Amino acid sequence: MDVVSVTDEESVEALEGVHLAQLAAGERTSVQHFRIEPGAVVGEHSHEHEQTGFVTRGELTFTVDGEEVVTGPGDSYVIPGDAPHAAENRGDEPVEGVEIFSPPRPNPPWVED
Template identity: 35%
Template sequence: MNLNLADIKPVEIMPGLHGKLVHSEHMSMAFWEVEKGAIVPEHAHMNEQIMYVMEGEFQFTLEGDTKIYHPGDIVIIAPHKKHSGIALTPCRLLDVFSPVREEYR
């Protein structure tokens, strides 16, 4: 299957968090456009996750440890670890999940 990111319609998963979602058999990718001030409430899931900051400043808390991430920063999130975040500026983020984030299909 071939796709072009420009052809994927964004979905607002939570207020201010707009994602273009791509799924394969075993993984999901989410290309996020995040509005300044958008909050990702604390949560955990069974998926392993890698977050990559493409643009902006994103404050991210993983298991109680809070840091501000900038373009080029990568965070690896093990399954079942509590995490949350807030966009300090408009952001573009890429998340990769394994296995598939079924709730995002």
């Protein structure tokens, strides 16, 4: 069994104001922690991975297939694989949470080698 604590992993500023930390990765899923600063935007993109998440702090506005959805503390969500999606923190406080990807992303493009 592998255990990876968010306090053990340095976050990477993958985009301006978007901090990601790669956590545990198995054969079928991987986990990342995110912190998105006020005003930060994750532009529209897609990937093969189904992306599920849980917001622990703040409010994050997603646009998935052109539809806006606001998530907040205690909300979980799922974005289907290959669905075009974007996210934006329109609030005054950072947004934090965790996301799980399937298939796993043990080496996402924002991780430095």
